[in-house]
Each structure stands twice: as structure tokens, then as C-alpha cells.
Amino acid sequence: MRGLRATLLACWTIALAAQAAAQVRSTIIGPGVKRYPIAISPLKQATGSASGDQFTRTLGRDLELSGLFRIIPSDTYIENAQTSGVTAESIDFNNWSVVGALALVKGSAERQGDDLSIEARLFDVAQQRQLAGRRFRGHAADEARMANRFADEIIQYFTGERGPFDSQIAFLSTRGGRFKDAYVMDANGEDVRRVTNENTLNLSPSWTADGRGLVLTSYRLGNPDLYSVSLPRGGWTKLSSLRGLNLGGRWSPDGRRLAVTVEYDGNPEIALLNADGSLLRRLTDHWGVDVSPSWSPDSQQLAFCSDRSGSPQIYVMGADGSGVHRVSTAGNYNTSPSWAPKGDRIAYASRIGGRFQIFTVKTDGSDARQVTNNPGSNEDPSWSPDGRYLAFSSTRGGAAKLYITDAGGTNQAELTEGKGSDTSPAWSGWLE
Amino acid sequence: MNRWWVGGVVAVTFIALAAAGCSSKKKGSDLEGGQGAGAGLSDESLSGGSLALAKSGQLGAGDTGPLHDIHFDYDSFELDETARQTLQENAQWLKDHPSVRVEVEGHCDDRGTVEYNLALGAKRAAAAKNYLVALGISRDRITTISYGEELPLCQEETEECWSRNRRDHFVPAGS
Numbered sequence: 332m333r334g335l336r337a338t339l340l341a342c343w344t345i346a347l348a349a350q351a352a353a354q355v356r357s358t359i360i361g362p363g364v365k366r367y368p369i370a371i372s373p374l375k376q377a378t379g380s381a382s383g384d385q386f387t388r389t390l391g392r393d394l395e396l397s398g399l400f401r402i403i404p405s406d407t408y409i410e411n412a413q414t415s416g417v418t419a420e421s422i423d424f425n426n427w428s429v430v431g432a433l434a435l436v437k438g439s440a441e442r443q444g445d446d447l448s449i450e451a452r453l454f455d456v457a458q459q460r461q462l463a464g465r466r467f468r469g470h471a472a473d474e475a476r477m478a479n480r481f482a483d484e485i486i487q488y489f490t491g492e493r494g495p496f497d498s499q500i501a502f503l504s505t506r507g508g509r510f511k512d513a514y515v516m517d518a519n520g521e522d523v524r525r526v527t528n529e530n531t532l533n534l535s536p537s538w539t540a541d542g543r544g545l546v547l548t549s550y551r552l553g554n555p556d557l558y559s560v561s562l563p564r565g566g567w568t569k570l571s572s573l574r575g576l577n578l579g580g581r582w583s584p585d586g587r588r589l590a591v592t593v594e595y596d597g598n599p600e601i602a603l604l605n606a607d608g609s610l611l612r613r614l615t616d617h618w619g620v621d622v623s624p625s626w627s628p629d630s631q632q633l634a635f636c637s638d639r640s641g642s643p644q645i646y647v648m649g650a651d652g653s654g655v656h657r658v659s660t661a662g663n664y665n666t667s668p669s670w671a672p673k674g675d676r677i678a679y680a681s682r683i684g685g686r687f688q689i690f691t692v693k694t695d696g697s698d699a700r701q702v703t704n705n706p707g708s709n710e711d712p713s714w715s716p717d718g719r720y721l722a723f724s725s726t727r728g729g730a731a732k733l734y735i736t737d738a739g740g741t742n743q744a745e746l747t748e749g750k751g752s753d754t755s756p757a758w759s760g761w762l763e
Numbered sequence: 764m765n766r767w768w769v770g771g772v773v774a775v776t777f778i779a780l781a782a783a784g785c786s787s788k789k790k791g792s793d794l795e796g797g798q799g800a801g802a803g804l805s806d807e808s809l810s811g812g813s814l815a816l817a818k819s820g821q822l823g824a825g826d827t828g829p830l831h832d833i834h835f836d837y838d839s840f841e842l843d844e845t846a847r848q849t850l851q852e853n854a855q856w857l858k859d860h861p862s863v864r865v866e867v868e869g870h871c872d873d874r875g876t877v878e879y880n881l882a883l884g885a886k887r888a889a890a891a892k893n894y895l896v897a898l899g900i901s902r903d904r905i906t907t908i909s910y911g912e913e914l915p916l917c918q919e920e921t922e923e924c925w926s927r928n929r930r931d932h933f934v935p936a937g938s
Contacts, residue, residue: 509817511913530818532913535878550814554908555881576885576909579878592882597889597907599882622882636879642838643879664838666876680876687876710876755877 366401367489369394370432370456373405373412374449375439382471383440386449386478390436392519393482393496396735398742399489403432412437417452424459432456436485447471451481453488463488475521476762495715499759500722501526501536501545502733506751513547515562518715518722518758520733520746526564535579537757540586545757546570548578557591557608570608579623580604583630583650590614590624590633601635603650614652625670625677626650627694634658634668634677634694645679647694658696667711670694673718676738678702680710680723689723691738702740709734713758722746722756812934813868813914825916829856830865830933833891834926838875840886842894846931850891853933854898860935864904867891868932872925873912884909891931 371391374383394400409426416422417437427435438451452464463484467477479496486494498518503511513526513536527533532550539546544561551558557570557577571577575594582589588611589604595613601624603611615621619639626633634647645659645668659665664682671678677694680687687710689702703709707727714721721738724731728745731752736743747753816822826832830853833846842850857865869884869891888907896902917924 509820532814532910534881534911534913553814575907576881578881592878594885594889597885597892599885620879620882620886623878638838643875664875666879682874685874 367399367433368403368431369400369434369436369485370403370408370427370430371405372408372410372435372437374451375412375415375417375437377439377441377448382442382447382474383438383449385474386438386440386451386481387436389475389478389519389521390451390482390485392521393479393494394485396496396519396742396744397482397486397494398737399486400434403430417450419454419459419461422454422459424454424456427454427456434462434485436481442471445471447474447477449474449477451477453485475517479517479519492717492719493761495717495720495758495761497762498716499762500713500733500746501538501757501759502724502747502753503533503536503755504747504751504753506749506753511754513545513560514753515545516747518735520735523747524563526560526562534755536755537579537581538759540582540584542759542762546580546582546589548576548580557589557604571604571610573610581624581626583626584628585630587630588650590626592622592624601633601652612652614648614650615655616652623667625668627670628672628674632670632694634670636666636668636679645677645692647677656696658692658694659690659699660696661699665690669712669714669721671714671718671738672716675718678712678714678721678738680712689721689736689740691721700739702736702738703743704740711755713756715758716760722758724752724754724756812866812908813870813910813932817914822914823916825927826932828933828935830935832930832932835887835929835931837872837925837929838883840869840883840890842890846891847894850894851898854895854900857895857900857904862937863935864906864937865895866934866936867895867905867907868934869907869909869911870914870928870930870932871912872928873915874925875912877911877913881909881911881913884911887929887931891933 371387391402395402407430417439433456435454435456441448449467453462455462482496483494496518499515500518501515504514505511511533514523516523529551534548536545536547544559546559548555549558555576556572557580559568559570573593576592578592580589580591591604592599593602599620599622601614601621605611617639621637623636624633631650636643637646642663643666644657645665646655646657648655662681665679667680669678676691678691681690686708689709689712690699692699705727707725709723709725712721712723721736725734731754733746733753733756734743735746813822831849833849867888869888871880871884892905892907915928
């Protein structure tokens with residue numbers, strides 16, 4: 332697919348300055364600290380063809396969504412991007428300090444036919460030196476992806492950890508019809524692509540272990556069966572069609588098994604499937620509802636939702652079903668657990684006053700923190716690959732739309748817009 | 764809420780219902796209009812299930828067949844007295860029509876989360892199935908399916924609407 336032409340998207344580090352000491356920089360910006368002012372200059376056009384506008388636009392959107400940066404508005408820029416230099420030696424940094432920038436992105440774009448080459452550099456304005464630089468070469472259609480990668484690199488430079496934007500979010504939307512269909516978009520909400528067009532119920536999308544397709548439950552043959560759907564709009568492969576629910580197929584991070592909810596005599600239980608979809612083993616055995624398994628990053632444990640205590644609560648168990656213990660302690664309706672890729676916390680939705688709010692809690696049940704707090708209903712949290720952000724659905728503005736927030740809840744932004752409702756986000760791993 | 768499918772076959776049920784003292788349900792149950800006893804069940808195949816109705820934009824009328832919806836409390840799959848009475852009526856109808864199979868659909872209101880409600884719907888459908896089996900209906904004649912909160916009859920944020928959506932719906936098939 333368009334966003335995955337990884338082999339063509341070769342990158343070279345064109346300057347190795349300041350690659351070390353990233354840990355030190357993590358103190359420069361972070362949650363609770365004022366957004367860092369950054370200017371993103373238009374790219375210098377190496378040839379007459381128009382390119383690079385999407386790069387700077389997407390880069391700005393990513394950095395804005397990160398909650399870490401404040402983008403200096405481009406209409407305040409003094410410099411002519413086409414006539415000024417793009418290296419530390421040739422830039423007049425006074426032109427950038429006067430507009431309030433502490434960091435600066437400059438670069439150049441060259442397009443020949445369908446081939447696009449973008450050189451992008453990050454500068455420290457006060458110190459007048461280059462902090463990082465990349466040259467991207469690929470298909471013209473990969474321009475946004477180049478920006479997402481550079482955004483992740485800028486975030487890495489300033490925080491010591493790679494940013495989350497070279498990834499995708501799968502979700503369900505009614506924008507195209509009566510029923511929910513699966514869609515995929517870039518993590519920043521751009522480039523929405525429809526995946527299914529089935530005129531039936533499609534539910535609970537997640538990513539295949541290799542990131543090249545989705546797993547979802549569909550009623551296309553009547554029963555809620557589990558399918559693998561290849562991207563971008565590829566074929567359907569049936570994974571599991573046991574009588575009754577075949578729900579929430581979640582690949583283990585090691586790619587060996589799928590955790591699902593299936594019915595035993597009408598009783599929803601968590602079970603494991605082999606990679607080919609055949610039943611491996613049942614994990615839970617309880618009269619109540621057991622549903623929504625979510626893997627720990629080491630594939631050794633599962634969080635899930637059960638009403639065995641009399642109300643839906645979040646539990647954790649070993650991947651063999653042993654050692655079940657309750658994680659959510661407050662609230663009488665806690666569902667939709669999502670285990671953070673860093674392994675330290677579990678996000679979930681908790682019903683308060685008739686609406687859902689997103690919470691996170693440590694995996695031992697301590698230190699529960701509320702992430703959202705607004706009049707809408709906030710559901711289905713899904714972690715970014717770096718474990719710093721959550722995507723979720725919210726009805727705060729009317730119909731359900733998808734939002735992004737940092738895990739602390741400080742910076743929340745809408746990712747989707749338009750008609751219909753957007754729900755059930757599933758954040759992919761980083762693209763290859 | 765319930766539009767009664769009226770036919771001769773219902774008379775037996777009606778008598779049992781009247782005996783049970785469900786006076787509110789007597790209304791509209793007299794033998795006028797609708798299909799007669801000979802009308803059969805050709806219109807009541809599985810294609811008349813809630814998903815098929817939703818596809819054609821006709822879901823919302825609710826309970827129109829010979830078998831009647833039962834309703835649940837919020838986040839509950841327990842059968843209350845009213846639900847058990849309705850299931851007894853449904854069981855009687857199934858005994859009177861031994862060649863008919865039935866699919867029990869479990870539904871929820873939209874105040875839960877999607878996956879939990881799919882599981883809850885499965886529990887609701889299973890609760891009705893197990894009760895029908897206890898009343899003497901062969902297990903082989905009954906299948907269940909959960910639609911969670913995906914096929915609501917109404918969209919209003921009122922207790923009346925939520926209550927209507929928290930239902931088991933019964934779809935007869937075969938003749």
C-alpha cells in the first residue's frame with residue numbers, strides 16, 4: 332500500500348551531530364512543561380515542481396498533536412525559503428529568534444517524476460547549530476510518511492524516545508453506510524482509507540501481528556465470526572467460526588497466538604487460538620461475562636474484563652489462565668482494558684455518572700489516574716506504539732469521533748471529523 | 764411496545780396469558796386482522812432476523828412475530844417474572860409448532876461498551892434458551908446469537924427506549 336513502500340523510503344542520516352546524550356534532553360520538554368516553540372520553514376524547492384508543502388503541513392500537525400511543541404505561525408516568518416540557506420553555516424538565525432523560535436526545521440525538496448527526495452534538518456536557534464538531519468528518498472506519495480518519520484525523530488531528539496507518528500490507526504466508522512465498516516488512517520488522522528464495504532456488522536478491529544492486515548469480527552455470513560482482512564482492501568480470511576461469538580481476536584505481541592472471546596454453552600469466555608485460527612485452549616471458566624483480552628507486551632499475561640464480582644471490572648491473568656487478580660478497584664463498570672506497550676499501565680473505560688471516562692492504572696492495581704473528564708462518553712482506549720499517547724472515541728462534540736491524548740490527559744485533540752460515528756480505534760505498531 | 768402477531772395459533776397462548784393475569788397484554792390480542800392460522804410461517808424465516816431487518820431499514824418495529832420479546836434490567840441477564848411468563852408463552856407456541864426452530868437474539872442498550880455488550884447479549888440469549896429447554900423445548904431447536912448494542916430499536920436517551928433495546932428477540936424458522 333501507499334504508506335508502506337518501505338523499501339523505497341530509504342533514509343540516510345546526513346549529519347550525525349548531537350546523536351548522543353538524548354537522555355539529557357528529556358528534561359528540556361515533557362508533560363507539564365510549556366510547549367517548546369518551533370518554526371517549520373517551507374522547504375526550498377530544488378526544482379520547479381511543487382513539493383514539500385505536505386511535508387511541512389504534516390510535520391506541523393504531528394508536532395502540534397504531540398503536545399510537546401508550539402508551532403510558530405508561518406505568516407510571521409521573515410525569511411524567503413527559496414533564497415535562504417538550509418545549513419547551519421548559511422542560515423541567519425536572527426530571522427528565527429525574532430519570531431520566537433527556539434527550534435527550527437529547514438530543508439529542501441526535489442521531485443523528479445514520481446520520485447521525491449526531501450532533506451530536512453533540525454536546528455537549535457539560540458546555539459545556531461544543527462541538531463539532527465535526514466534525507467528521505469521515495470515515491471511522491473510517501474511525502475506525508477517522510478514527515479511522520481521526521482516528526483518521530485524530532486520527538487526522539489527532545490525526549491529521548493521515538494515519537495508515535497510513523498504508524499496507523501484502524502477504526503470503525505458509519506461515514507460510508509448504515510453499518511460500521513473498518514477504516515485505516517495515519518496516526519495523525521490524515522489519509523483515511525476505507526478497508527471493508529460489507530453492509531453488515533463489523534466489530535472490534537485490531538492489527539495482525541505483522542501489521543499488514545486487520546483482525547475483526549464480522550456478521551457477513553450471519554454468525555459473528557473472526558476474520559483476517561489484508562490491507563489495503565484485500566481479501567477476507569476466516570480465522571474462527573465457532574457457534575456464537577468469535578470476538579476480539581488480539582494477536583500476542585510474539586505473533587504466536589490470538590486471544591479471543593468465544594462462547595461455551597452461551598457463556599462468553601477468554602480462549603487462545605493458534606495462528607491458523609484453530610482453538611488452542613480455554614483460559615477462563617466462570618459463569619459470568621469474560622471478554623476483551625489485551626496482551627502484556629511480553630505475551631506472558633492478559634488483561635480482560637469480567638463481571639464475576641457482580642459488575643464489570645478489569646482483571647489480569649497469566650497467559651495460561653492462572654493467577655487471576657483484579658486490577659480496577661474504584662467504580663462499578665470498568666471495561667475495555669488496553670495494556671500499554673511499555674508494560675507499566677493498563678488503560679480502560681470507567682462509567683461515571685452515565686458516561687465513560689478513560690483511566691489508566693498500574694498493572695498491580697495501584698495508582699489509578701483519570702485521563703479524560705468531560706461531558707461526553709470516552710471509550711475504547713488504544714495505546715500508541717511508544718506508550719505515551721492514547722487514541723479513544725468520544726461523544727464530547729456530539730457523534731462519536733476519535734481523539735488523541737497524552738497518557739496524562741493534558742493535551743487532547745480530535746483526530747477525525749465529518750459525518751457518521753467513528754469508534755473502536757486500534758493503534759498499530761510502528762511501520763517498518 | 765409489543766405489536767402482537769395475531770392468529771389462531773396464538774389463541775392457546777392468549778388463554779394462558781390471560782390466566783397468568785397479564786391484563787396489560789390482552790389489548791390487541793383478540794382475533795381480528797392479521798394472518799389467520801393458515802397463514803403459516805413462511806414470512807418468519809431467519810431472514811426476518813434483526814440484522815436482515817436492519818439491512819433493509821425496517822428494524823424498529825420490534826416484536827411482530829408469534830414469539831414475543833423479553834426484557835432485562837440494566838447490565839443484567841437475569842430473567843424476571845415477566846420475562847419468565849413470556850417465555851412460558853413462547854414455549855407453548857413452540858410446543859404447538861414442533862417443526863419450527865427458533866433463533867434467540869440477545870440485545871443490549873447502548874450504555875455499555877461494545878465488546879462487553881456483545882458478551883452480555885450472549886448471556887441474555889443463553890438465559891432464554893436454557894429456560895426454554897427447562898420448559899421442555901429441545902435444545903436442538905434453539906440457536907442463539909448476540910448483537911450486543913449494535914441493532915437498537917430506538918435511539919432516544921430515555922429509560923423507556925433503553926428498556927426496549929435490552930431484549931431477547933425470538934426469530935422462528937422452518938415450518
